[in-house]
Amino acid sequence: MDLQKLLFSLSETSCITGAGTATNVVFDTVKRFAPDTFRDPLGNIIAPVKKAKEGRPHILLEAHMDEIGFVVQTIDDDGFVHIGKVGGPDIRVLLGSEVTIFxxxxxxxxxxxxxxxxxxxxxxxxxxxxxxLAIDIGYTHDKAVEKVSPGDYITLRQAPAELINGLITGKALDNRAGVATVLRCLELCAEKVDCGLTAAFTLSEELGCRGAVTASYTAAPTHAIVVDVSFGYTPDAPKEKCGKIGKGPMIGISPVLSGEVTSVLFEAAKANNIPYQTEVMGGETGTNADSVSISRGGVATGLVSVPLRYMHTAVETIAVSDVENTARLMAAAAEQIGGGKNV
Structure with a gap:
């Protein structure tokens, strides 16, 4: 699997609460590992890779597909488009930014x-x-209303690009980096994990983790590893709250996460010489792990994150090596849990 090519294809597509083409890329890619992949009524993609067996672990690998964006509210008399937000875009950097209105x-x-x-x-x-703020689409009011309507979704428009030292930049790497991680993880471990295995690519995380609620209920796992992005260090950010780009996945530690699954993640990293960092949270994680962990009767859940700079902008930046190492870590942990590790 060419990770950078996959990341570029995911970044240049769009997906706000299911609107856009990113879900098609994910669906077509994951069917290689799970021919019975399906979409639920919310648009989540659920991929049953290996059927769960009674009395054996059933692992869910989860990443959200949706991105931040906007929605058309009104079109004024001069043809300018006025908007509301979907999720939490960084308003500080919007002036002069390009967008696509669907x-x-x-x-x-x-x-x-x-x-x-x-x-x-x-x-x-x-x-x-x-x-x-308003968006200029170059049309008069009469022409604009022929093309655009209240309720249409809007995404930032930015082609992904390769930087030096193995970094890439683009829009929606929160959380297409996580999506690519799960796909790469399946490539590494789908044939090796000796237990039930399901992948879920969910929607509406940016709106309150809604998709993870229904997807985890449908999958009914005993264990889960959720992958998202977290804060990558820059000189203007508090170092103690950030991970370093290129230094490996950030393993989450939180009272809402399973201590046992978290321990397996640490053990797997050490046993396989996978570089890692820690991310300590005193309460909820702010990710889909919070929802997955309380699905049905409870799910033993771990969290890993890819360090990312410039979150919720059109120039989110990651290291491709961090995606690879996060996938390796998830695969190794899944193999341990499936191999009878007492979790």
Missing amino acids: GKEPVYGVFCCRPPHLSSKDDYKKVPELDE
């Missing part, structure tokens, strides 16, 4: 940006509210 056909636009010559010193000191 109307009757894709419509490209840019966030309006006042010229610096017309801006006051005070303007530079504040972040605009979302309702102060």
Whole structure:
């Protein structure tokens, strides 16, 4: 599997609560490992790789597919599009950004940006509210309403790119990096894990982890490993709350996670010489692991995260090696649990 090629194909597609083409890429790719893959009523993709056996572990590997974005609210008399947010986009960097509106056909636009010559010193000191922003699609009002309607979804528009030192940048790597990790993990372990194994690629994480609730209920696992992204260190961020890009997966430690599964993740990393970091949380993780862990009668859940810089922007940045090492870690842990590790 060419991880960088997969990551690029996932990043350049779109998916807000199921709207967009990213789900098709995931569905077509995972069917290689699970021919009986299906979509549930919420649009989650559930891939039963190995059938669960009574009295044996059943492992769920989970990553969310959806990305942050916007929704059309109104179109004003001059043809400018006014919006609401879907999830938590970083409003600080929107001015002048390119977007795609999924109307009757894709419509490209840019966030309006006042010229610096017309801006006051005070303007530079504040972040605009979302309702102060608009998108320019180049149409008059009459032409705009032929193409775009209230309720149409909008994503940031940015082609993925390769940086130096094994880094890549693009939109929606939160959490297409996790999606690629699960797919790579299946390539590594689908034939080796000696127990039930299901992969779930979920929607609506950015809206409160809704997709993980139904997907984990449907899958009914005994154990789960959830993969998401977490904060990658930059000089303007608190070092103690961040991981370092290129230094391996961040293993989550939290009271809502299973101590036993977390221990297996640490053991698997050490036994297989996989570089890792830790991420300690005093309560909920803010990921789908929170929902998966309390599905049905409870699921022993672990969390691993890929360090990512510039979260919820169009230039999210990761190291491809971190995706590979996270997949290796998940595969090794799944093999341990499936091999009878007492978890």
